[in-house]
Amino acid sequence: MREEAKGGGEAPSALVIGAGITGVAAAERLRREGWRATLVDPVEPGDPEQASFGNGGILARCAVVPVSTPGLALRAPRMLLDPGSPLFLRWRDLPRLMPWLVPFLRAGREAEARRIAAALAMLTEDSVRQHQELAAGTPAAPFIRTGEYAYLYASRAAFEKDAWGFALRRELGFAWREADGAALRAADPALNPRYDFAAIFEDHGWIASPGGYVAALARHFLRQGGAHVKARARAIARDGTVTLEDGRTLRADRVILAAGVRSRELARGLGLEINMIAERGYHLELRGARPAPPIPYMIADGKFVATPMEGGLRCAGVVELADADAPPSAAPVRLLRRGAARLYPQLRWDEARSWMGRRPSTADSLPALGPVPGAPRVICAFGGQHVGLTIGPRLGRMAADLAAGRAPNADLRALAPERFGPAS
Numbered sequence: 144m145r146e147e148a149k150g151g152g153e154a155p156s157a158l159v160i161g162a163g164i165t166g167v168a169a170a171e172r173l174r175r176e177g178w179r180a181t182l183v184d185p186v187e188p189g190d191p192e193q194a195s196f197g198n199g200g201i202l203a204r205c206a207v208v209p210v211s212t213p214g215l216a217l218r219a220p221r222m223l224l225d226p227g228s229p230l231f232l233r234w235r236d237l238p239r240l241m242p243w244l245v246p247f248l249r250a251g252r253e254a255e256a257r258r259i260a261a262a263l264a265m266l267t268e269d270s271v272r273q274h275q276e277l278a279a280g281t282p283a284a285p286f287i288r289t290g291e292y293a294y295l296y297a298s299r300a301a302f303e304k305d306a307w308g309f310a311l312r313r314e315l316g317f318a319w320r321e322a323d324g325a326a327l328r329a330a331d332p333a334l335n336p337r338y339d340f341a342a343i344f345e346d347h348g349w350i351a352s353p354g355g356y357v358a359a360l361a362r363h364f365l366r367q368g369g370a371h372v373k374a375r376a377r378a379i380a381r382d383g384t385v386t387l388e389d390g391r392t393l394r395a396d397r398v399i400l401a402a403g404v405r406s407r408e409l410a411r412g413l414g415l416e417i418n419m420i421a422e423r424g425y426h427l428e429l430r431g432a433r434p435a436p437p438i439p440y441m442i443a444d445g446k447f448v449a450t451p452m453e454g455g456l457r458c459a460g461v462v463e464l465a466d467a468d469a470p471p472s473a474a475p476v477r478l479l480r481r482g483a484a485r486l487y488p489q490l491r492w493d494e495a496r497s498w499m500g501r502r503p504s505t506a507d508s509l510p511a512l513g514p515v516p517g518a519p520r521v522i523c524a525f526g527g528q529h530v531g532l533t534i535g536p537r538l539g540r541m542a543a544d545l546a547a548g549r550a551p552n553a554d555l556r557a558l559a560p561e562r563f564g565p566a567s
């Protein structure tokens with residue numbers, strides 16, 4: 144069976160594979176420009192299957208320092224042996240992870256990490272505005288909160304251990320103010336006195352329900368004439384024909400590949416190797432939590448964020464290197480639970496929910512954005528790793544620009560999808 148993407152008339156058409164934040168942003172942008180845009184995804188936008196559902200919600204403009212930094216290769220073995228560390232590895236998956244892990248650790252060398260941070264800053268710097276523009280006039284707008292974002296430390300000495308990353312942020316134009324314990328507790332009296340120092344960034348933002356936000360954006364897109372084919376894409380041909388799992392085919396003028404971590408398999412079918420894994424992370428949501436932080440915190444020693452969400456407190460983070468489809472582990476959630484109790488010793492809540500998600504993380508921590516060589520109708524837009532919510536609207540917008548034949552107002556060479564080489 145052969146189906147044309149929905150719509151009629153002369154307007155150009157696009158299929159957007161994946162309805163997470165990136166895909167919905169791209170599809171909505173195209174729709175606003177008069178395209179017949181169709182999302183293709185087996186799940187509803189905002190579904191817990193999506194990384195876009197369970198993330199920490201932070202519009203992390205300043206989160207430009209990649210996870211792989213100078214010295215990580217030396218620190219990582221010790222972290223893996225420490226049960227209190229936020230880095231987990233499913234040892235049996237290590238052989239399969241090595242082709243990603245080795246270049247990932249290599250990307251932590253000083254010059255490379257600086258290059259990556261500069262490319263990330265280009266994507267994150269105006270992210271709050273990008274979200275506001277995308278959500279304006281839609282039911283998603285009320286989910287956006289703006290305000291400060293604080294990195295919490297036990298002491299100034301602990302903060303100074305992160306000096307390299309903060310100096311890099313400063314070089315890239317991000318400024319912060321410093322707060323001592325007294326100032327922190329004046330704003331948040333229940334905060335554990337063990338946190339005695341913070342670096343606070345202004346002009347940040349967060350999404351008070353990331354799943355609700357993506358769902359609301361998609362609702363608007365559909366009400367305004369967009370379409371959703373609820374099916375999984377099995378393959379994309381070089382001419383842009385999309386074959387669905389049930390054998391149907393769809394065709395459009397352009398295809399945007401925004402299937403998060405699963406984009407790798409679809410890109411491989413187009414002859415493109417993307418060195419990307421599911422860098423797994425977890426959240427623990429404490430519904431009805433009291434107290435809850437007035438602004439989002441990054442708990443620097445636990446490497447998790449504590450975000451005031453619509454229904455309570457969400458603690459999200461942790462890196463677990465494991466097969467994408469391995470069952471969720473219990474230890475990361477236990478670690479988040481201990482982290483929440485340490486943040487607020489008096490913490491109470493009504494209900495606790497945990498979640499595991501898959502960050503689409505390339506070996507150089509940069510997304511893939513651009514047309515597929517040899518298949519110019521197909522445009523890659525995935526790989527947002529730890530900041531995929533933050534940069535989703537920007538990636539979506541630039542993918543829409545590329546689909547329309549416009550050069551985005553940015554240097555995209557660092558994001559070229561072909562940088563990892565052809566599929567073998």
Ligand SMILES: Cc1cc2nc3c(=O)[nH]c(=O)nc-3n(C[C@H](O)[C@H](O)[C@H](O)COP(=O)(O)OP(=O)(O)OC[C@H]3O[C@@H](n4cnc5c(N)ncnc54)[C@H](O)[C@@H]3O)c2cc1C
Pocket residue numbers: 160161162163164165166183184185186192193194195196197198199200201202203374375376377401402403404405406409423424425426448459460461499500501502503525526527528529530531532533534535
């Ligand atoms: C614990 C955790 C905390 C995080 N915290 C933050 C944060 O605070 N701030 C931030 O900016 N980022 C954060 N992130 C990262 C962020 O969530 C992701 O980078 C981002 O959501 C990726 O969005 P996406 O649209 O690319 O992918 P997804 O949201 O995963 O969506 C991909 C979609 O593609 C669909 N799909 C897959 N295969 C196919 C196929 N074959 N055919 C059709 N559809 C397909 C899937 O069903 C899915 O709906 C966090 C991630 C985790 C795990």
